[in-house]
Amino acid sequence: MHIAIAADHNGHALKARLTAWLTAHGHTVDDRGSHTEETVDYPPLCADVCRRVTGGRAERGIVLGGSGLGETVACNKIRGIRAGLCHDLWSARISRGNNDSNVLVLAAKVLAPREAEEIVATWLTTPFNGGAHARRLEQIAALERESAER
Numbered sequence: 001m002h003i004a005i006a007a008d009h010n011g012h013a014l015k016a017r018l019t020a021w022l023t024a025h026g027h028t029v030d031d032r033g034s035h036t037e038e039t040v041d042y043p044p045l046c047a048d049v050c051r052r053v054t055g056g057r058a059e060r061g062i063v064l065g066g067s068g069l070g071e072t073v074a075c076n077k078i079r080g081i082r083a084g085l086c087h088d089l090w091s092a093r094i095s096r097g098n099n100d101s102n103v104l105v106l107a108a109k110v111l112a113p114r115e116a117e118e119i120v121a122t123w124l125t126t127p128f129n130g131g132a133h134a135r136r137l138e139q140i141a142a143l144e145r146e147s148a149e150r
Helices: 012-024 042-054 069-075 089-097 113-125 132-149
Strands: 002-007 028-031 060-065 083-085 103-107
Touching (some): 002 042, 012 060, 012 113, 042 069, 042 103, 060 069, 069 083, 069 103, 089 113
Parallel strands (some): 002 028, 002 060, 083 103
């Protein structure tokens, strides 16, 4: 799978580890930054990853921050993105299975590296359940369209 990934200064070290892990597991990784531990603003990084996903240049995206909260807000401002902040395997399964999330957000200050790898593995392999969830996603897409028209 082709995955775009980015992190602010808080997630820089975990991003490096996950990039190596993803590559070792056969994925193509597009590292969008940051490439330093110096303080950076996360919204442009989030937008870059999300636009790669919505533009078809990546199948999925992963964004890392300290808490992941701001990153989740920023990602979900991009039309067509369904970003889920996941702290455990259950939330990773729900994020994909029920919400068909296309961007995973991780909290680098909360997760141990091994936990993050397990969450990524679960998120990448969990299929979308469809059914009633598809109907709800269409309702969410309608909210996006309505908001764009105003």
